[in-house]
Amino acid sequence: MKTTVLSQTDIQAIVVEIGVDRLMDELIARLEEAFQNFDPRQTAVPVRDGFSYSSPRSGLLEWMPLLQTGEHVLMKMVGYHPRNPDLSALPTILSDFSLYNATTGQLEAVVDGTLLTAFRTGAASAIASRFLARTDSRVVGLIGCGAQAVTQLHALTRVFDVQRVCFFDTDFATMDSFEQRCRPFVGEANFEMSSILDILELSDIISIATTIDIGAGPVFDDVPTQEHLHINAVGSDFPNKFELPLPLLKRSFVTPDVRVQAEIEGECQQLASSDIGEELYQLMQRSGFLPNLKQCLTVFDSTGWVLEDYAVTMLFLDHARRLGLGTEVWMGTQSSDPKSPYVFLEGSEATELSPTLAGSTASSATEKKRGLS
């Protein structure tokens, strides 16, 4: 079997072909199912690890592996380099996914994960909000208006009838362009540049995703909010990087996506163990009594879970296969004798391209670009 490479070009072609709303709906549905069915005996998710460095620029590159027993291993690589947009015309968050067969170790796919990471982070917030925010939520607040804010709002509009969007960013240009960047999906909602104070006072649901510096949090001091406010805390992703003020966390019901991870790099690092609620999937799987959290102040501490990446990877691969998108390459899998690493050299002078050899390497002709055109 060949390895499928889904590039940015392929990912964008899938979004164009399927439609960004339908894709988000499908992802929310699949992710909700994944949360409801998650079984740690079948799915191994070690705590992520990574390299962080301050030279030549501050950055972080993490690996997030997952084993779905008998099916796949997914390795997500994700980079966080906050100077990228300004200095390199690149997104802050870059990512790719490698998918392996868990019977043979064969590399089945390499998928550009940059859009998919923003997509799944949005979908996770939509699921948390469906579970924890009031069903009639109308006002959504965004603190931080970068790339993640776009998919946060998009996902929320698929689950709620959003009528007002209040948003703030410390960078005026980023705030100024936010409405424009949301045009591909937002219908009738009113966009209102707001202060953080107004956002906290008015919103039914808030998603916060900033690039606040390590050690510089929280992003704002505690202020009054709606009693039923639900917050998706998205930007905490590093030890000593957090966004929310401790008093607000202490009077909220806080549910992390992955507790051990959130205690290291999420909002939960501010909290004592006894102040942290169950993980979102556990709440969703609970069959017994659950208090009505929709009327309470709630925080979803979203540090990013590779289970979400697995769901979005499989969704896009399914569409790519159906649409015939992607580039197919041979990766270590094509051999007449797996014990003979140089078998392809047989019958040839190793120093020049003989006709025989040209034939034996002509499989490059089978590495065709599949595409819509």
Add this chain to the structure above:
Amino acid sequence: MKTTVLSQTDIQAIVVEIGVDRLMDELIARLEEAFQNFDPRQTAVPVRDGFSYSSPRSGLLEWMPLLQTGEHVLMKMVGYHPRNPDLSALPTILSDFSLYNATTGQLEAVVDGTLLTAFRTGAASAIASRFLARTDSRVVGLIGCGAQAVTQLHALTRVFDVQRVCFFDTDFATMDSFEQRCRPFVGEANFEMSSILDILELSDIISIATTIDIGAGPVFDDVPTQEHLHINAVGSDFPNKFELPLPLLKRSFVTPDVRVQAEIEGECQQLASSDIGEELYQLMQRSGFLPNLKQCLTVFDSTGWVLEDYAVTMLFLDHARRLGLGTEVWMGTQSSDPKSPYVFLEGSEATELSPTLAGSTASSATEKKRGLS
């Protein structure tokens, strides 16, 4: 910048174009330099981690990250699935490398690592043997004659004037085909199917790389050897998997590639800490007195070091660039606005391919297959 994908086809084309001997010579030279210059303050190499499973088949998939500060992050993925050759016509060891820019996190290359892993493991043994075996070594023994044995022998022939090759495998077909599989590189050496006893008695250098089961080691009991024998112990790569008998280890000078890793999954797991010598790179970097280890019984405990993978990746990428080989794809890096994940949808209906949009995704035309033809 685009991401370069080097498939198996590209790797083979490089070997054909450059020649397998010259490539091995270049790798040995680069790797020797990498060992001599290795500085743990510049190069971070966390202990590898992985998933091991017994269902549906026994297997292991590991990740081996490396940070070369200011230059690259390399993520090596390597699978060990001993039933692959028999049940899936795939190599036991499959691997791929992902190379990232350590300033932006951008994915620069994805490289098929299966041949490269065998290649660098051979080169590492050649370097250890040059340092620890007698310069006039003529007799090389191979215990286990799978894919790794081929590159072990190849690398040793580039450093020593090998005249006799004694080899053994528990699987007769594997033993029977070994000489044939070495034809692309071996000149005048005599190949002799041998018993393990004979190999141990006769050899100046031995490389052992078997698929002995976990808990079933050692592969043989201690027997007499040449006083100056050097052993490259390649097959130990899992807790409770080891190949050499403890008494032989105890009377040898044992140098691991990576001590902490070798203590977990190499021959060193059999040894007390005080029985383990310095790491090979430390020996090579030592400027003060070093006893003449070439006359002693020595063991290189080669568990596989990602520094080796970094060297071989860069070597093949350099050749690929010069030869114009590889497939180039855009991975998350091409955006007129990095804060706008849906920017490519602008000016279009998201549900159909408008002419504008077809234009904006037509960059797929730039994802061309580069090749020799």
